[in-house]
Amino acid sequence: MSRTLEPRPPVDARAGAQGTRIDLDDVCRHFGVGDTVVKALDGVNLHVDDTAFVVVLGPSGSGKTTLLNLIGALDAPTSGTVRLAGTDLTAASRSERARIRRHTVSFIFQSFNLFPGLTAFENVQFGADVAERTDPEVVAADVLERVGLGRRSGHFAHQLSGGEQQRVAIARALATGNPILLADEPTGELDFRTGVQILELLRAQAESGKTVVVVTHNREISRVADRVIELSSGRIVADGPPAGGRAAIADLHW
Numbered sequence: 001m002s003r004t005l006e007p008r009p010p011v012d013a014r015a016g017a018q019g020t021r022i023d024l025d026d027v028c029r030h031f032g033v034g035d036t037v038v039k040a041l042d043g044v045n046l047h048v049d050d051t052a053f054v055v056v057l058g059p060s061g062s063g064k065t066t067l068l069n070l071i072g073a074l075d076a077p078t079s080g081t082v083r084l085a086g087t088d089l090t091a092a093s094r095s096e097r098a099r100i101r102r103h104t105v106s107f108i109f110q111s112f113n114l115f116p117g118l119t120a121f122e123n124v125q126f127g128a129d130v131a132e133r134t135d136p137e138v139v140a141a142d143v144l145e146r147v148g149l150g151r152r153s154g155h156f157a158h159q160l161s162g163g164e165q166q167r168v169a170i171a172r173a174l175a176t177g178n179p180i181l182l183a184d185e186p187t188g189e190l191d192f193r194t195g196v197q198i199l200e201l202l203r204a205q206a207e208s209g210k211t212v213v214v215v216t217h218n219r220e221i222s223r224v225a226d227r228v229i230e231l232s233s234g235r236i237v238a239d240g241p242p243a244g245g246r247a248a249i250a251d252l253h254w
């Protein structure tokens with residue numbers, strides 16, 4: 001019996017009226033290491049109020065992953081407030097933060113992080129299960145098709161190329177239906193051609209109504225962003241559209 005996918009709810013219906021909003025006010029994240037304090041983030045103000053493809057750029061150690069972890073409710077700031085889709089994460093209970101992780105944000109990692117003992121289909125279904133989607137199997141089949149891997153659904157991670165694994169990881173994130181995608185160096189382990197395909201897939205998500213935040217040290221990737229946020233030593237040192245205007249993905253080189 002073939003089943004059809006229920007119409008996807010509009011982004012705002014799942015995440016509340018403020019859907020894809022990200023708000024950080026005066027955020028510091030300091031780590032005590034022995035006698036010293038590492039200021040991973042130091043007075044960050046950031047407001048993303050529309051769906052967009054946002055690239056956070058900065059050298060190693062500038063605070064990119066720390067920022068992503070705070071936006072994704074995986075970590076809490078030392079001071080300041082982080083609000084996601086209108087919910088103040090810094091005032092939220094643990095269960096409220098868990099709800100945000102389930103229904104608002106999804107992560108994509110540099111090293112894919114697929115479950116090796118699960119097939120591509122099962123990895124993707126996991127995303128739908130965690131987000132408590134109705135009919136997770138139908139959702140998984142739909143998103144695997146959308147990332148062009150419908151025919152590889154029975155394959156395990158070790159049977160897939162790096163680019164295919166990253167597409168499965170993106171499908172797993174999409175299967176949640178969550179409105180905000182956070183990607184930490186998603187092309188870092190891929191060759192240029194495959195990296196470009198992954199960027200195209202991520203850009204398409206922003207164009208279909210999600211907010212996509214990509215952190216990278218690769219300045220070339222920032223050329224295709226709607227907005228580029230530059231971090232240096234835990235501070236935002238630039239925030240705006242790419243210098244020279246947004247480039248087409250086909251014009252990238254690295």
Ligand SMILES: Nc1ncnc2c1ncn2[C@@H]1O[C@H](COP(=O)(O)OP(=O)(O)OP(=O)(O)O)[C@@H](O)[C@H]1O
Nearest residue numbers: 031033038040058059060061062063064065066067
């Ligand atoms: N748990 C921790 N304990 C101590 N210091 C930490 C911790 N997490 C991060 N840091 C420090 O905070 C700073 C920012 O780290 P972060 O990982 O956010 O940088 P990054 O820009 O993502 O770097 P990379 O590009 O190398 O991944 C670094 O100096 C790092 O060593």
